[in-house]
Amino acid sequence: MDDVQFQDLKNLLVQRLDFDRNTDMSIKKLSGGAIQENWAILGQKNHENFEIVLRKNSETSVEVSSDREQEYRLLERLHALNICVPQPLLFEKKDNFLNSDFFIMEKISGSAEGHKLVRLKDETLQQKILKDIGQCLADLHQIETDAEIEKILPKPQKETYLSDLIADLYAQLDKLQRHRPVLEFALSWMLNEKPVIDDLVLIHGDYRIGNIMINQDHVSGILDWEFSHWGDRREDIGWFTAKCWRFGQDNQIAGGIGAYKNFMQAYAERTEIYIPEFELKFWHILSHVRWAIIAMQQSNRNQNNTQASLELALTEFLVPQLEKNILDIIGEKE
Structure with a gap:
């Protein structure tokens, strides 16, 4: 993710998720995720640290994998049914600064190693x-x-x-x-x-x-x-x-x-x-x-x-x- 994309992402989070505009935001690519890309984002919301994960398509995909919109909508429903999933927060279609469908969800604590x-x-x-x-x-x-x-x-x-x-x-x-x-x-x-x-x-x-x-x-x-x-x-x-x-x-x-x-x-x-x-x-x-x-x-x-x-x-x-x-x-x- 280049500097321009990073700034566009920050603007989106300010507008859609009420991130604080005038505070630092960090982003790093997470390990794992061999089929999709996952990025951890740390910013501030209401002057408190707020962590989220951005999940987007990789450049290539496995044929039987669902698309990101389908996965996001499923997460929305499962979260409503109290299944143990991260809370989905927003979805963006492909025509965007990342040139990919992506969604953002809460970052949960723990280890999956x-x-x-x-x-x-x-x-x-x-x-x-x-x-x-x-x-x-x-x-x-x-x-x-x-x-x-x-x-x-x-x-x-x-x-x-x-x-x-x-x-x-x-x-x-x-x-x-x-x-x-x-x-x-x-x-x-x-x-x-x-x-x-x-x-x-x-x-x-x-x-x-x-x-x-x-x-x-x-x-x-x-x-x-x-x-x-x-x-x-x-x-x-x-x-x-x-x-x-x-x-x-x-x-x-x-x-x-x-x-x-x-x-x-x-x-x-x-x-x-x-x-x-x-x-x-x-x-x-x-x-x-x-x-x-x-x-x-x-x-x-x-x-x-x-x-x-x-x-x-x-x-x-x-x-x-x-x-x-x-x-x-x-x-x-x-």
């Missing part, structure tokens, strides 16, 4: 955090129908939900033009092993350590809703507990920070639904296939970027390990 959260030494603290993570997910999954959200995210037919999802993954893999026999085998296996879908609920789509802000011993906010859609609750549960999202703590199945039964007990306290671990085989394979495809899409984004990104370029090197995990799960070695 997965590699640190999974290595906490205090077991009691980990259990408190895991309980809150399970209950926050349960609160989200209580949304089985909502007219406003269904205008933002149309609800699919339950009968064709999984077939359409797998077909879309096939299409994404074909578009990448990579020869990945393990992924093709996994998609074929999924077509033959589709589980019965009981309910469609609102799911986050990327619910994992790293997108969950933790402040001391509780969840202060759930971030990055760009993959949210209607689906089977086990899709979120499988993603959160998949080996690829345990940050090396493979014995801690629930996000790398705790036991699966503790996570699901917390979830069941709100929903009265307990998903046994043996039901997750399909969903863990789905998680690894989906992440492998996204990893290759990220690599393609590096090639299409005007500036090279080492983070995006290296992401594809995750794919062989993800494929090994897939074979271990199908062979019941994991």
Whole structure:
């Protein structure tokens, strides 16, 4: 963001959010956010420090990611429903000084650094955090129908939900033009092993350590809703507990920070639904296939970027390990 854009942003915040005009304002790009850009802004409002986050499109995107207006409208509705999300404050269409759709939301306190959260030494603290993570997910999954959200995210037919999802993954893999026999085998296996879908609920789509802000011993906010859609609750549960999202703590199945039964007990306290671990085989394979495809899409984004990104370029090197995990799960070695 150059100096002119910075001044235009400051003017916007003064006009729309009542920032104090004659005080300093700082801005810095946040780490993470490999798919979208996030900028932390510190200014003053009513002569007190006020922190916000600006979230905008990156120069390139992942095909299945939602747009910023869709994500903003969803956040507005979820905040109104008391789901643990940052409060959205304003949205701007693309024809602006950043040449991008963007929105601004409150900045919440805490840490979302997965590699640190999974290595906490205090077991009691980990259990408190895991309980809150399970209950926050349960609160989200209580949304089985909502007219406003269904205008933002149309609800699919339950009968064709999984077939359409797998077909879309096939299409994404074909578009990448990579020869990945393990992924093709996994998609074929999924077509033959589709589980019965009981309910469609609102799911986050990327619910994992790293997108969950933790402040001391509780969840202060759930971030990055760009993959949210209607689906089977086990899709979120499988993603959160998949080996690829345990940050090396493979014995801690629930996000790398705790036991699966503790996570699901917390979830069941709100929903009265307990998903046994043996039901997750399909969903863990789905998680690894989906992440492998996204990893290759990220690599393609590096090639299409005007500036090279080492983070995006290296992401594809995750794919062989993800494929090994897939074979271990199908062979019941994991």
